[in-house]
């Protein structure tokens with residue numbers, strides 16, 4: 001009997017704990033992936049805490065519907081180790097990134113390719129066991145993405161923080177009137193956004209974050225201007241009332257979002273990054289990365 005190891009959430013607001021279980025045997029279209037890399041997302045920490053701090057004393061309960069022990073981790077890349085009887089054996093040994101935002105596969109959203117919007121979600125590491133383990137069982141081979149020639153670390157993180165930033169920027173890039181771009185928050189998502197923005201936009205990119213080290217890193221990686229939202233004259237310095245208001249609001253209502261992995265990307269009326277994008281967008285993102293047009297700052 002082959003065994004697999006997991007770093008499981010066994011209690012909220014407590015360290016993960018190793019659990020050892022029988023390695024699942026893939027059925028039907030399922031695929032067993034041996035994990036090579038699994039990124040740590042801030043959402044993992046919110047789930048581990050049992051809540052997300054929304055600022056102003058508000059909390060979002062992240063314990064609902066979860067059965068422990070549970071395996072977190074949704075930024076996964078690895079090697080196909082075994083496949084179900086309905087999947088070609090040729091896939092065994094292939095290096096793949098794993099699309100984690102998996103739906104029921106039956107509803108209208110799933111059938112139109114928007115599984116990330118499905119109400120009966122099977123999100124890896126969020127609603128079914130994920131990648132903080134030696135192996136992960138993926139419900140269907142269609143959720144595997146080629147990432148060669150990208151490095152495996154980069155491929156894994158593109159599955160969440162990458163697509164979060166890319167998704168927000170994609171909403172803005174096709175607008176006919178291009179104005180200045182300001183990225184609020186320079187955590188993993190914000191730095192990814194800075195990297196993608198330079199490949200997707202021609203205008204100079206401004207950033208804002210309360211952390212001086214993050215601002216410095218952004219300036220080294222291509223940001224034209226880095227604002228400190230805690231400065232008193234921030235509105236005057238930014239010069240654009242809407243953008244300045246957005247920075248102030250993000251700072252006042254959600255200091256965590258500004259300080260760590262803010263999902264906000266603002267330009268004009270702005271766009272909020274959403275990390276649960278459909279698989280087609282992941283494929284476009286991988287194609288963009290493979291072209292080598294994106295710097296490695298993320």
Ligand SMILES: [Zn+2]
Pocket residue numbers: 041042043044074160161275
């Ligand atoms: Zn994530």
Ligand SMILES: [Zn+2]
Pocket residue numbers: 103104105106107108109110115118119120
């Ligand atoms: Zn569905």
